[in-house]
Amino acid sequence: MSDAIEKVSIIISKGSFEGVYPGLIMANGARAEGIEANLFFTFFGLDVIHKERHEHIKLATVGNPGLHFATLLGGLPGVSSVMTNYMAHKLEKLDIPPIPEFVEMIADTGAGLYACKASVDLFGLEKNDFIPQVADIITVGEFYEKAAGGQIIFT
């Protein structure tokens, strides 16, 4: 098994419910298989590690054809919240935790959590805005240094 994957660096760039979970599941799954994992949050993906926002990540009910749901209905007030709760409930049944608990759990597995400096500057954020599990705010160059020798997955 010399070609087995030993390290992954997963980039989370989306701030929607359905944009965030796949990367988190892959990071957690990597650690469960004994694979080294780093998570890098950029652009709206920063909401996942934002203290005030990580509990309020919503499913996109507009502009999401995969939902098979009329765009006009998806735009009505409250629809996104209702659909998010429904999905969260279904995930919980599969033993998949809510986003804040999931991120904490992934940090506990030993995965590294990093915020993208350009995005942090763009949104006028600072280290204090993030959950304590975030190891550092790093540049894209530093990200590539950390990712060296492994696979990079962009989500």
Added chain:
Amino acid sequence: MPTKTYDGVEVAVDDQGFFSDPSQWRNTMAAEIAAQEGIGELTDRHWQVIKFMRHEYEEKGTGPSVRALGKTSGVAIKELYQLFPKGPAKLAAKIAGIPKPRGCI
């Protein structure tokens, strides 16, 4: 079907080395399996997890997820990864002589 010999007894395993028949497992085999997986000495904490894996398998027919282990085994996720660095649910299942848990979490 592949076999392995632990504590002098030949047992059936799958191609990744997980027990095909958990009833063939004896706790005297655990240290040997653990050593093969790069885990030195099995401490009381390791044993707490291994016993929990056996118990869960007997109750539910499958090993628990890491999340469930962290919540109910009495060993938190951080420590689970210190005890079983190459993946707690997977390694503890192998050492406890139960099939590999197939959950994504």
